[in-house]
Amino acid sequence: MNANERRIVAFTASSHGLVHTYELSVPILLTVWIAEFSTTAATLGALVTVGYGLFGVGALPGGVVVDRFGSKPVILACLLGMGGSFLLVGAAPSLPVLAVALAVWGVTASVYHPAGLSLLSKAVERRGTALGYHGIGGNLGIAFGPLAAVLLLVAFDWRVVAALLTVPAFLVAAYGYTVDVDAALASAGNADGGDGDGTADSSNAGGPDAAPDAGPNGFAGFLDDTRVLLTLGFGLVLVFVTFSGLYYRTFLTFLPDLLGDTLGGFADLQLVDPEGPYAEEFDPARYLYVAILMVGVPGQYLGGRIADRMPPERALMYLMSILAVLALSFVPATGRVWSFLLVSGLLGVALFTVQPLSQATVAAYSPPGTRGLSFGYTYLGIFGVGSLGAGLAGFVLTVAGTRELFLVLAGIAVCGALASGAVHRFGESRE
Numbered sequence: 001m002n003a004n005e006r007r008i009v010a011f012t013a014s015s016h017g018l019v020h021t022y023e024l025s026v027p028i029l030l031t032v033w034i035a036e037f038s039t040t041a042a043t044l045g046a047l048v049t050v051g052y053g054l055f056g057v058g059a060l061p062g063g064v065v066v067d068r069f070g071s072k073p074v075i076l077a078c079l080l081g082m083g084g085s086f087l088l089v090g091a092a093p094s095l096p097v098l099a100v101a102l103a104v105w106g107v108t109a110s111v112y113h114p115a116g117l118s119l120l121s122k123a124v125e126r127r128g129t130a131l132g133y134h135g136i137g138g139n140l141g142i143a144f145g146p147l148a149a150v151l152l153l154v155a156f157d158w159r160v161v162a163a164l165l166t167v168p169a170f171l172v173a174a175y176g177y178t179v180d181v182d183a184a185l186a187s188a189g190n191a192d193g194g195d196g197d198g199t200a201d202s203s204n205a206g207g208p209d210a211a212p213d214a215g216p217n218g219f220a221g222f223l224d225d226t227r228v229l230l231t232l233g234f235g236l237v238l239v240f241v242t243f244s245g246l247y248y249r250t251f252l253t254f255l256p257d258l259l260g261d262t263l264g265g266f267a268d269l270q271l272v273d274p275e276g277p278y279a280e281e282f283d284p285a286r287y288l289y290v291a292i293l294m295v296g297v298p299g300q301y302l303g304g305r306i307a308d309r310m311p312p313e314r315a316l317m318y319l320m321s322i323l324a325v326l327a328l329s330f331v332p333a334t335g336r337v338w339s340f341l342l343v344s345g346l347l348g349v350a351l352f353t354v355q356p357l358s359q360a361t362v363a364a365y366s367p368p369g370t371r372g373l374s375f376g377y378t379y380l381g382i383f384g385v386g387s388l389g390a391g392l393a394g395f396v397l398t399v400a401g402t403r404e405l406f407l408v409l410a411g412i413a414v415c416g417a418l419a420s421g422a423v424h425r426f427g428e429s430r431e
Contacts, residue, residue, distance in 0.1 A: 004184050005124045011176045012116040013137030015075055018169055019112045020138050021145030022082055022105060023055070025165060028149040029089075032158040037095050047095065051102035056383030058110025063118075063376020064222055065111060067369070071119035072181045074111050076173050081108025083169035090162030114375040121363035121371055123184035128312070131356035132304015136297050139352060143293040225370045233365045233427025234374065236419060240316065241362070241378050243416035244354055245386020247323065250393045250409055251351065258402060259288050259344070262334045288344065295345050296352030303356035312360040313427070316420035319357065323350050324413035327406045361420075364429045 001009065030044055037044075066074050085108060088101035116134065124130040152161040306315050326347050333343040359375075366374035396405045 001124060001126055001130070004180055005126075005130070007179045008119065008123055008181065008184055009130050009133050011172070011179050012075070012120055013134045014168075014172045015079060015112060015137075015176070016116055016134055017137040017141030017145075018079065018082065018172060019109050020141035021148070021168075022086065022109065022165065023052075024142060024146045025149040026051070026102070028146050028153070029158060029162070032153070033098070036158070037098070039095060043095070047099045047102055050099065051106035054103055054106030055110045056380065058107050059114055059379035059383060060373075060376040062111030063114035063373040064225075066115045066118050066372025066376075067225065070181070071115040071372070072176065072179070074115040075119070076176055078108050078112045078115065079169045079173040079176070081105075083166040083173070084108075086162050086166045086169075090159040090166075113379045114372045117359050117362075117375045118371040119181065121359070122368050123181060126308055127363060128304045128307025128309075128356060128360050130304070131307065131359045132301045135300030135303065135352065135355045138355075139293060139296040139300055142296075143290050147290070222373075225373050229366055229370045229374055229377070231365070231428065233423060233429070234362075236423040236427055237313075237361055237365050238377060238381050240313075240416055240419035240423060241358055242381040242385045243412055243419055244320075244358055245382035246389040246392070247409060247412045247416065248351065248354075248382070249386050249389030250405075250412065251347070251389075254393050254397060254405075255289060255292070261402075262340060263288065288341075292344055292348035295348040299349040299352035300356055302349070303353040306353070307357050307360040311424060312357040312364065313420050313423040316354065316357050316361065317417050317424060319350060319354055320413045320417035320420060323347070323354075324410045324417065326350060327409040327413060330406045331403045361423065365423070365427055 026048055030048065033044055034040070062074070082105055085101050085105035088104065089098065092098040092101055117131070120130045120134055121127055149161060149165070152164060156164070303315075306312070326343060329343050330347070333339040359378075362374055362378050363371065392408070393405060396408055
């Protein structure tokens with residue numbers, strides 16, 4: 001990668017990390033809000049669900065916006081919107097204002113993935129490696145975002161913490177303003193005015209007051225772009241990413257509880273003095289959960305490297321098969337500490353290796369002009385349909401148990417392997 005491509009990767013990876021930092025700081029702040037606003041967990045849960053729901057549903061219109069206005073301005077708007085929403089969170093005097101702030105965060109954060117991934121897929125020659133670094137940024141945000149919120153709450157009031165969390169968003173936005181996206185697109189051969197990332201002229205971009213059903217950028221244009229995009233190959237890619245999202249959400253939602261139950265069964269596992277001052281606060285399951293998220297960092301890098309060396313859809317077929325085997329191995333591995341830690345670590349690596357390979361597959365089976373829309377549909381499947389995995393996990397654990405949950409996970413992985421195999425066999429790459 002040249003210097004400008006590295007700047008784009010740094011900008012998008014940092015933005016990606018911040019999206020997930022804010023996403024996973026909210027559950028930490030929830031514990032304070034219950035007392036602050038004298039409300040119930042159910043009420044706050046409903047408010048947070050609205051924000052998270054908008055985060056998923058907004059990906060599709062976000063993709064349309066990216067193809068119309070370009071990735072860089074959308075990412076900058078996302079960063080400023082997330083920072084502004086958390087300033088409003090910190091100033092919220094009541095639950096209705098807090099609900100508005102969380103909704104604003106959901107809407108502004110929802111546009112990031114279509115914008116960031118569209119930009120990387122078109123502006124960086126070594127796409128797989130760039131997507132790997134981008135995923136590493138997300139994993140760091142997933143792991144360290146909640147940790148930062150916890151540590152800040154030790155020293156500051158929650159309103160100050162919410163304000164402090166906005167600082168990185170404004171700093172990254174300032175850095176992003178200096179990144180030359182047009183030069184990278186020109187170098188990559190995607191600098192035509194219609195690709196959505198260059199500086200579109202007025203005849204191509206459409207004015208802000210254009211009718212929603214008029215011109216190439218209106219609703220009719222959205223339908224036309226969708227028809228161009230939804231080939232057999234891309235349709236099969238959407239089937240795959242839906243299974244991938246289901247596996248991701250089903251596995252991670254109740255993982256802390258599952259880890260706690262398993263570690264509690266190891267009577268001789270005493271990492272701190274049970275009579276000491278830190279015994280009550282120290283929960284090994286939380287740290288193992290963070291460790292599993294952290295081993296996703298080399299997984300993201302590995303996935304990116306693989307994507308540059310072989311067709312990503314074929315690699316996904318193998319990887320989903322490995323995830324099926326690991327799911328079947330999880331419960332038997334709980335018999336010993338070493339095997340449990342080994343399988344847990346391998347699951348973390350493999351789970352996050354999927355992401356850059358999946359993103360590279362989406363890029364390969366979508367034309368550059370509708371790249372934002374393609375990632376919009378993708379993340380609607382991953383975050384929207386995939387979010388059903390949380391309910392699925394809860395249902396299986398309620399009516400059956402852990403063993404049955406991992407059997408379901410293995411089945412989802414097998415379906416994902418078949419879907420990626422179908423993409424490789426029947427799909428036609430756009431590149």
